[in-house]
Amino acid sequence: METVAPYKEIIEVIKESGGDAAKYCFQCGLCDTVCPWNRVRPFSVRRLIREVTFGLTELESEDLWRCTTCGRCPQQCPRDVRQIESMVSLRRIATEYGVFPSSVKPLRTISASLAGEGNPLNEERGKRAEWAQGKSVRTFTEGTEILYFPGCYLCYDPRLKKVAQATVEILNRAGVDYGILGERESCCGESIRKTGDEELFRTLARQNIRAFIDAGVRRVLVSSPHCYHTFKNEYPEFMVHFEIVHITQYVAELAAAGRIELNAEFAHRVAYHDPCYLGRHNGIYDEPRDLLRRVSGLELVELPDSRADSLCCGGGGGRIWMETMKGERFSDLRLEQALAVGAEVLATACPYCIANFEDSRLTLEMEGRLEIRDITEIIRDAMAQAG
């Protein structure tokens, strides 16, 4: 029997935009029980999915933009409803019609910066490699073993540049044959795609693919799990295949092969936070932990909600660019969890997590009680007395 719905046209558009699996939902509500939003405010992805099925979604609703694409609910869904695809399909429609509620307004500036300068931070493309000055970083040329692709936040954000710098200190110390593309690198496009701007994603992806092919790149080393995810799982849609390695995997290999020596103490209690796009979306849970366990003096403690059940930092799905009200930030909860297990350092491996955690650390006035570190910063410090 055909579904009788008042907005049949909308159903068709949702279908074309990738939200077809919504029809398999039988409204069990398991998704709502795991969604992190329900820890800070009421939000029902189940209800949104039901509205999608009938083409009844209100496009101007803030709820359309809440999903951080954390991957928790698809993991639980008994009907493989692919909630993320449905949310993205709704955003595609809203983007097409230009309907943005107030918390989503910053997206316009972000898109303009991505289209014009290849980054979401309103920075000049020409300054993309400034973080590397004085760090003995070469430009990638044909025959270089691996391309290091730091991504936008590590290139421009003052806090995150330190992560890119720690990374190249490790690579240099290990004698890795790597190079960067500098201003030929563009945003990977992962997050703008999740906001529904498919066209801009495709433009950015093509720019990177062209730059990789022109330079003769085969292997790409990334710091951001978002770059990792899109290069590995989404760029193949363009019929290209590069070997993608996340920095935690790569440094774990360097350490196992004895190419870096971790001979300085890092005597701290460290909790590791699994970024959604490294863990849940790509199954990388062990390498970051193995790496931290190699550091002498470091005591690794587990957080509640870890590994496949990790609590989202709130930055995925383009939420990093949207306003999240005080009292509704998942990152605040994560910092409280870290303090509750007695951690002195909250370590992670994703620029969005670090940006959100640093923000929460300031607003919750936790400076002096908790430090936020990328794993590469810890490893770099643990190598301090080498050589």
Ligand code: SF4
């Ligand atoms: S878990 Fe899946 S089947 Fe159950 S309500 Fe959510 S989307 Fe529907």
Ligand code: SF4
């Ligand atoms: S993917 Fe995550 S944030 Fe999005 S609806 Fe599911 S549980 Fe909630």
